[in-house]
Amino acid sequence: MKDIMQLPFFKDFDGYSPKYHFFRNSLLGQVHDSIPWDGLVACLPEERTGRGALSWFGGKGMFALMFLKSYLNVSDRQLLERYNTDWSLQYFCGKVLAENQQIKDMTILTRIRAYLEKHCEWENFQEVLINHWKQDVNNSHVLLMDATCYESFIRFPTDVKLLWESCVWVFEKQLFSVCGEMGMARPRSKYREQKIAQMGYSRKRRNSFKETLRRRKALVYLLGKGIGQLQQILDRFQGAGLGLADFARFAVVKKVHQQQEFLLDNPPSALKDRIVSLHKPYLRPIVRGKENRPVEFGAKAHVLQVDGLAFIDKLDFNAFNECTRLKLSVAKHKRFFGPAKQLGADRIYATNKNRSFCTDHKIFTCFPKKGPRKHGKSEKILRSEISRQRATVMEGVFGTHKESYGLSKIRVKGEKREKLMIFFGIMAANAVKIAKRRAEKESPPDQKAA
Structure with a gap:
């Protein structure tokens, strides 16, 4: 060293x-x-x-x-x-x-x-970077905002897969190993028969609704029985040598069993905080409504953009309505860059409350016209330019983050760790833009002309 x-x-x-x-x-x-x-x-x-x-x-x-x-x-x-x-x-x-x-x-x-x-928290890191980079921001009066989902690296979740993973963890990784260490016989269960049935179910390319429902009911019953048997052994031998991570995973498995048992008799919309991954229990389904990908599994981010630089306003694994963030986003922009004079956002932000707020604070928006008032030619041109910037530059930044800075599928495990990876990916893209911008300013005039 x-x-x-x-x-x-x-x-x-x-x-x-x-x-x-x-x-x-x-x-x-x-x-x-x-x-x-x-x-x-x-x-x-x-x-x-x-x-x-x-x-x-x-x-x-x-x-x-x-x-x-x-x-x-x-x-x-x-x-x-x-x-x-x-x-x-x-x-x-x-x-x-x-x-x-x-x-x-x-x-x-x-x-x-x-x-x-x-x-530390990523919010503190971002504040340091904003205060350092705001001297390189030119059009600080223009604020663009939109939301996106940075997906996590998991297999596409289904109820059968989630239940079977929980059964494998309870029986093979915990119950059988604990019984072997204690020198006691394994409790009776239908795990071997259900393993053969699961292999047959997985081999089929398509399974009917009745077959899937039958498989879910069988796995819910098997998982409940395994949880009870494992809990009895843990109570008898005072933990049986399980670590903190195993007890945390056991709590997740119990919650999965409760939720899946609830879903047998109730629609999915009636269940809140649904677990979709045993290894990443903090993930939630984010309904985006897109044609190619209606549901995404990852962190939803509300991103602000000022002069091409993207900053995170809110980052959460639970779904939220981004239109309610407009007032807070304008306040954050004013704190770091001064008051916003022009605002670009899609139609979901164009609520009556947001329109009134922007009118009271004299913020020109690209929202569709509402009411009998007609806009002049200059206003139409400005509205069209803000809409174009939001639709091209803002959406392009999301694609750049996901394809060039490792945010297409985030592989790390842990709620805070995934947020940190998203933060560093976005800030790395900003650092490259700042570096190129400073290099262009420092380059000689003849090189700029060339």
Whole structure:
């Protein structure tokens, strides 16, 4: 660890390092300079000093790795492999490895995410970035807003799959293993017969409604029996060696059984906070109403855009009506960028309350005309331009986040961790825009003309 060199510096092992000069003039180096590292590190507790093994990365290094993961759109393993062989990534993180060193701990990013989610909220990080970037915002009087869903990486949920996963966890991963450790006979159940029936059900390309209903009833009965048997053993042997994570999963399985038993006699609309994934119980169905994807499973985000930069207004795994966020969004915009004079949003925001609010605060909107009043030619042109910007730039930003910054399917597990990944993906896209914008301003006039 003593051979690791820390930035800022302009020297390598043999003196002057041209590599660092090349890094500073590259796009990655410009992205590095656009991020307020000191402000982000100030949101974390002070680093511990004293005896013990040295950590690979400090506060800046942890944030830099999160930005790099979104910027490069790679997995944790791929990022560490590139870090070990790419000196530009090492300069970006402020840690240059010696020639005979490499990071072999492939779980380091998981521990970094756990540390960040434990000690701070993404709202604090975003406030630091907004205060640093608002000097680069030109058209701060124009506010665009829209909502989207950043999907989580799960298999498409069905009741049969969810019930069978719960049965497998109760019987194979807990009940049978606990009985083996205690040296006691397994309690009687129909698990083996139901496993054969489940295999036959899964092999069919299509199953009728009656077959699916019959399978659900059988699995609900089997899961209830397994939960009772496992609970008796836990009460008898005082936990039987289960950890906190196992008890948390057991509570989720019990709730799944209650919900699925309720759904046998009631419509799905009567059930609130429906669990759709055993490994990610915080996910909820988000009904979007799109033709190709009517329901999505992930976090719903209400995003504000100012001069091409996107910021998160609200991020929640429960569905919410984004039109109720207009007043709060305008207040947030005023706090950071000043009062909004022009506002672009789709028709769902055009409620009477929002129209009255915008009229009282003299905010020009792109909402469809309502009433006998006619608009002049200049107003029609301005309304058309705001609508075009919202429909093209705003929607294009969502596509860029999902395709280029790793937000199409979020693979990390944990409610706060998924929110952090969404945050770093959006902020990495903003950092690239800021870097390009600053580079364009600093470039000579002849290069701009070219």
